[in-house]
Amino acid sequence: MFILKPELGIPIYRQLIDQVRRMVASGQLAPGTVLPSVRELADAHTVHPMTISKAYSQLEAEGLLERNRGKPMTVASSQKPQAGIAPRLKQIEPQVEQLVLASRQLDLREKDVTGLIKRKWEQDHE
Amino acid sequence: MKGALQTAWLMFTCLGVQRWLNAVGAALLATGLALGHAGAPLVAMAIGTACLLLTPAFAGGMIFRGIAGARICRLIPHGRLQLLLGLLLVLILGAALFATVTALAGSRLTIGFPLLFARAAFVGTIALLATFAGAVSVLTMTCVFIGLGSLPVILPSLSRVGGIAYLFGSTSALLVVTACIWTTFGLWFLRATFITPLAVAEAGMAQGGGIVGRLKSSRSTALTTFLLGPSGIAWGAIAGLFGTALLTLLPRLTALWSGGAVRPAMADLLPLAGMVCVFGGITGFAVTRRAKQLWLRGGYSRAESFAVCETQMWRYYAASCSLVPVCFAVAIFLGKPAMSMVLLLSCAVTIGACLLYFSLMRVQPWSVADVLVAVALIAAFVFLLGALNNAWLSPAATTALLAVQALAAWLLRRTAKSRWQRIDWLIHKPRQYSAQVLQRAS
Amino acid sequence: MNDSRTDSVLSTQHLGKTIGGRAILSDISVSLDRGDVVGVIGKNGAGKTTLLETVLGFSPATAGSSQIYGHDSFMLPAAVKSRVGFVPQQDDLMGMLTGKQQLGLVAALYGGWDSGLIDRLAGEWEVPLQQRIATLSGGERQKLSTLLALGHRPDLLVLDEPVSSLDPIARRRFLQQILEYTADQQRTVLFSSHIVSDLERVANRIWIIRDGQMIWQGDLDALKESVVRLHVRASQPLPASLDIPHTLFEQVTGTSAVVAVSHWEQSDPAAVSRRLNADIEVEALGLEDIFLELNR
Numbered sequence: 001m002f003i004l005k006p007e008l009g010i011p012i013y014r015q016l017i018d019q020v021r022r023m024v025a026s027g028q029l030a031p032g033t034v035l036p037s038v039r040e041l042a043d044a045h046t047v048h049p050m051t052i053s054k055a056y057s058q059l060e061a062e063g064l065l066e067r068n069r070g071k072p073m074t075v076a077s078s079q080k081p082q083a084g085i086a087p088r089l090k091q092i093e094p095q096v097e098q099l100v101l102a103s104r105q106l107d108l109r110e111k112d113v114t115g116l117i118k119r120k121w122e123q124d125h126e
Numbered sequence: 127m128k129g130a131l132q133t134a135w136l137m138f139t140c141l142g143v144q145r146w147l148n149a150v151g152a153a154l155l156a157t158g159l160a161l162g163h164a165g166a167p168l169v170a171m172a173i174g175t176a177c178l179l180l181t182p183a184f185a186g187g188m189i190f191r192g193i194a195g196a197r198i199c200r201l202i203p204h205g206r207l208q209l210l211l212g213l214l215l216v217l218i219l220g221a222a223l224f225a226t227v228t229a230l231a232g233s234r235l236t237i238g239f240p241l242l243f244a245r246a247a248f249v250g251t252i253a254l255l256a257t258f259a260g261a262v263s264v265l266t267m268t269c270v271f272i273g274l275g276s277l278p279v280i281l282p283s284l285s286r287v288g289g290i291a292y293l294f295g296s297t298s299a300l301l302v303v304t305a306c307i308w309t310t311f312g313l314w315f316l317r318a319t320f321i322t323p324l325a326v327a328e329a330g331m332a333q334g335g336g337i338v339g340r341l342k343s344s345r346s347t348a349l350t351t352f353l354l355g356p357s358g359i360a361w362g363a364i365a366g367l368f369g370t371a372l373l374t375l376l377p378r379l380t381a382l383w384s385g386g387a388v389r390p391a392m393a394d395l396l397p398l399a400g401m402v403c404v405f406g407g408i409t410g411f412a413v414t415r416r417a418k419q420l421w422l423r424g425g426y427s428r429a430e431s432f433a434v435c436e437t438q439m440w441r442y443y444a445a446s447c448s449l450v451p452v453c454f455a456v457a458i459f460l461g462k463p464a465m466s467m468v469l470l471l472s473c474a475v476t477i478g479a480c481l482l483y484f485s486l487m488r489v490q491p492w493s494v495a496d497v498l499v500a501v502a503l504i505a506a507f508v509f510l511l512g513a514l515n516n517a518w519l520s521p522a523a524t525t526a527l528l529a530v531q532a533l534a535a536w537l538l539r540r541t542a543k544s545r546w547q548r549i550d551w552l553i554h555k556p557r558q559y560s561a562q563v564l565q566r567a568s
Numbered sequence: 569m570n571d572s573r574t575d576s577v578l579s580t581q582h583l584g585k586t587i588g589g590r591a592i593l594s595d596i597s598v599s600l601d602r603g604d605v606v607g608v609i610g611k612n613g614a615g616k617t618t619l620l621e622t623v624l625g626f627s628p629a630t631a632g633s634s635q636i637y638g639h640d641s642f643m644l645p646a647a648v649k650s651r652v653g654f655v656p657q658q659d660d661l662m663g664m665l666t667g668k669q670q671l672g673l674v675a676a677l678y679g680g681w682d683s684g685l686i687d688r689l690a691g692e693w694e695v696p697l698q699q700r701i702a703t704l705s706g707g708e709r710q711k712l713s714t715l716l717a718l719g720h721r722p723d724l725l726v727l728d729e730p731v732s733s734l735d736p737i738a739r740r741r742f743l744q745q746i747l748e749y750t751a752d753q754q755r756t757v758l759f760s761s762h763i764v765s766d767l768e769r770v771a772n773r774i775w776i777i778r779d780g781q782m783i784w785q786g787d788l789d790a791l792k793e794s795v796v797r798l799h800v801r802a803s804q805p806l807p808a809s810l811d812i813p814h815t816l817f818e819q820v821t822g823t824s825a826v827v828a829v830s831h832w833e834q835s836d837p838a839a840v841s842r843r844l845n846a847d848i849e850v851e852a853l854g855l856e857d858i859f860l861e862l863n864r
Contacts, residue, residue: 006768009796009852011789039751046743048605048772049751051789101849341665343672351673356664418626419660424677425646552618552627553587 001036004045012047016055024064024075025088031077035065129205133193133212134219137182140189144181151177155227168230175227179220183250184274186216187257188267195321206316214308217254221246244300249277251304255311262322268361272369275404276397280376352420353413353438359445366405366446373397374453395457395467398450399474403507405446406478410485413439418551432486432546436539439482447478469524473510476531477503483538489549499538506531577602577637577724577756578623584631585615585622592618593780596632602723603753605746607767607788608760609859610777616760617657619777620728624654636724650678653722657729659713663702667695667712671719678720686719693741706733714742718749725749727759731766739763743770764856774855778863788855795858796832800825802846812840817864828853828861 002019004012023029035041038056042049056073059065066076103113138144154174161167182189190213199205225242253274260270285291293299315321341347341356350358417431426434454471458464480503487496510527578600585593592615600606610616621627623634625641634641637648644652661670667690675681690697695711696704704712710733717725725746731739747770750757761767767774767788774791776784784791795816800806802823810818810827813835817828829835832850841848853861 007765007854007856009792009854009857011792013789042747042751043744045769046740046747047769048747050603050753050772054789101847341669341672343669343676345676348673348676351662351665356662420677422624422626422649422652422654423674425649427643427646548628550627552621 002041002045004047006047012051013055013058016052017058020055020059020064022091025091029075031075033075034071035073035075037072127208127211129202129208130211130215133190133209134215136193137186137189137212137216138178141181141185147177147181151175171227171230175223179224182216182220183253184257184271186213186254187259188261190254190258191261191321194315210312210315213254217247217250221250224250240297241295241300244297244304245294248300248304251307255307268365269368272365272372276369276372276401280372284376349420349424349434350438350441353416353435354442359441362405362442362446363448366401367449369401369405369446370398370449370453373401395454395462395470398453399470399510400507402447402450402471402474403477403481403510406443406475407481407485410439410482410488414486414489414549415554417549418554421551428546428549429543431549432543435486439486443478443482447475465521466524469521469528472528473524473531476528476535477506477510479535480506480531480538483535483542486542487538487545489542489545489554491553502534576600576635577604578635578758580623580632580634582632583619583622583629583634585618585627586630587618591780593622594631596780596782598775598782598785600724600756600758602756603750604773605750605757605771606759606773606775607771608758608775608777609762609764609767609855610760611863614777615780616777617728618780620654620726620758620760621656624652624726650680650720651723653717653720653725655710655713655717655725655727655730659709661701661709661712661716664700666700667697667704670701670712671697671716674716675719680721681719682721683719685721686715689715689718689745692745693738707735707738710734711738711742723755725755725757725759727757729760729762731761731763739766746770764854764859768855776859776862783862790833791858792852792855793833795828795830795853795861797851797853797857797861798825798827798829799849799851800827800844800846801849802844804845806844806846810844816861828864830862 002016004015006012008015010018020029020035029035035056036044038049038052041052056065060067060073063076065073067073099113103110138148151174154170154177156174158167158169158171158174161170190209193199194206194209199209202208221243224246225239228242229239256270256274257267260266285294293303341351347358355361413435417435420426420434421428421431424431424434451471454467458467484499484503487499490496576599579598581597583593583596584591596619608616608619618627622629623636623641625636625644628642636644636652639645639648665673671686675683689695693711693715695708695715701709701712710730714727714730717727731742734742743766746757746759749755771788773786774784774788775782798812800810805823806820806825808820810820810825812818812827812829814829814831815827816830817826819826837848837850
């Protein structure tokens with residue numbers, strides 16, 4: 001379900017948090033979905049369980065996940081997938097920053113870049 | 127032929143202790159030479175020579191196997207040949223040194239330099255090649271050491287046998303035989319496809335290797351195995367048996383052969399006593415290093431570890447010398463004075479106990495106190511054998527000596543016990559000689 | 569029964585160790601809590617083995633003190649020693665015995681021995697127990713060494729380079745076993761390794777030793793957030809030294825620079841960017857890169 005890479009500079013718990021946030025925001029993880037337990041996830045990826053539970057705790061604190069007594073972690077039912085544009089835009093902001101930086105380095109104009117974006121967008125819709 | 131010179135140099139300087147021995151030996155030799163060749167300077171020269179030649183004689187074969195067994199040796203052009211030439215060089219130098227010093231002893235000796243050289247070369251060859259051959263397992267190595275150690279004792283008996291007497295009297299015969307031995311060895315050495323590296327044997331030595339059949343998993347077996355090796359006490363018993371047999375039977379057999387007296391003379395029992403002394407210290411050095419495992423896994427405190435090691439060592443000591451009291455009893459039965467026999471044996475045992483506790487003391491780097499004790503022990507050993515041989519001491523004096531030795535053993539035990547309270551197993555772990563040798567060789 | 573089950577498994581205070589005049593360790597103050605998996609990294613000769621052997625009590629400390637489960641390391645009582653398992657760097661296996669015999673002997677010394685666990689692991693890890701130890705490969709010896717330390721189910725497991733001879737599959741199995749062993753957070757693991765990727769997976773705390781001193785001890789996550797590499801790009805030539813706090817390494821070439829810093833979480837990126845009048849891209853580093861930067 002998740003892709004965790006220990007060798008990256010981003011701590012594992014952060015990777016998990018980011019992925020859960022994205023998947024909840026996009027609707028891939030519907031409210032009420034049961035997430036794998038800490039042990040299951042730690043075993044599957046051979047990582048320390050504490051890092052998984054750290055991520056889960058933080059997500060619970062943010063309100064994204066909820067823990068019912070006796071039951072494993074589930075996606076909070078109060079989450080609406082279409083929770084406004086701003087948080088979702090924030091999700092892709094890092095990628096846009098990288099795109100802008102790369103384009104500047106290559107000495108491209110804003111017009112060229114947005115044109116490329118438009119073409120890619122239309123391509124995907126077909 | 128630089129490799130040959132390097133090999134020879136390595137044989138003289140490889141082990142750490144050799145640096146000290148070489149320095150002391152060279153100093154004594156030089157002093158002796160400078161001060162003339164008679165009396166005390168001669169003794170100094172003799173000791174100096176012993177210092178220089180002792181290690182290559184007893185450990186040379188082991189060191190040589192350490193170098194020769196390294197796989198990298200095969201990649202060096204003419205590697206094996208250079209090693210062989212180096213070894214020969216060591217032999218020639220050693221024999222020459224020995225013969226020169228002995229010849230300088232003056233007109234008291236009737237044998238000239240050539241014969242001395244030939245004899246030294248022959249004995250040296252036996253020593254080097256025997257230790258080389260023996261350095262493949264603990265069993266063979268122990269036997270070789272016992273054999274070499276008892277040479278001074280059995281040679282006189284052996285030399286009464288006709289053929290050997292002739293050999294030792296003729297320079298040309300000795301040189302021819304020596305040359306033949308070297309040629310045979312050389313042919314084998316240069317063509318051998320595989321030479322068992324020292325590390326394999328050393329692993330066995332470091333862990334007290336032996337043949338292992340079924341092993342009972344009990345706490346007592348565990349203790350014995352970890353400290354003394356898988357063969358445990360049996361090892362000591364076998365080595366002791368071998369030594370006792372060598373020192374008692376061989377002179378008897380050669381006497382029979384050459385038609386001499388078969389009754390045990392005092393002089394024949396002294397080597398046995400000497401063996402009893404020496405065996406006291408044999409296991410100690412290895413055992414203390416192996417106690418690390420017991421400390422962690424057995425849950426023993428350092429003081430308890432000391433007690434465990436002490437017990438195991440005494441058991442080992444008793445097992446290895448078990449036959450000697452029997453030999454002494456036989457001697458008494460055959461008419462030797464009982465009192466002197468008992469005193470002799472007791473003195474030997476107390477010196478052995480001192481050596482045992484001295485080896486238990488060796489858990490720290492050498493200090494001045496350690497060196498003094500070592501020297502005192504060697505002196506006591508020599509004195510005991512010499513004195514009793516010449517019957518200088520009366521039973522009363524011998525008893526007094528016995529008391530002094532027992533007191534010394536008790537003091538050494540106390541020192542060992544207090545040193546064990548602060549053992550540092552980070553420094554004090556099983557040595558890896560092969561790694562040391564290879565490191566110096568490269 | 570056991571009043572020493574405090575959460576502090578191991579702690580040292582200004583631990584120092586000098587051998588032959590050389591200070592191998594100096595002023596090491598660390599602590600280990602129950603449930604931690606701590607990875608120790610450092611260059612060869614930095615003092616990892618000395619540290620592990622000194623805190624376990626094999627070697628007396630020349631300065632400072634250390635305790636395991638509340639007891640002084642040098643004078644550990646037997647009860648505490650039975651809660652500790654140690655896998656040394658140089659194994660102390662006896663070549664003449666078979667694996668089974670060696671296990672049997674160690675089991676006899678400990679008393680409480682989980683042979684079911686050991687048999688299962690020997691099978692999973694493919695350790696031939698019926699063969700003489702002298703004929704085993706380096707990797708098999710290491711695995712056997714580890715088994716020797718696990719059989720009595722210690723609460724504290726200390727391993728000194730336990731996987732240096734293992735292939736990736738064997739290493740993965742080993743890590744899984746370590747995690748399984750500490751799963752209920754009741755057991756603690758302390759291990760030193762060169763294989764940084766393994767530590768990144770399983771460790772939650774990292775100790776970094778350089779020249780006998782502890783230059784980092786803390787959460788792995790915090791470490792990754794602290795040590796980063798900054799890529800600075802300006803439109804005007806940059807000064808020779810950028811004066812960023814806690815700089816580890818700096819390379820300025822004209823209008824761009826690469827700066828490795830620590831304690832980045834304490835800095836204000838916007839402020840730095842404004843001061844230098846440049847764009848700053850933050851590159852998060854993996855543990856190996858962090859180690860390299862801290863050891864320059």
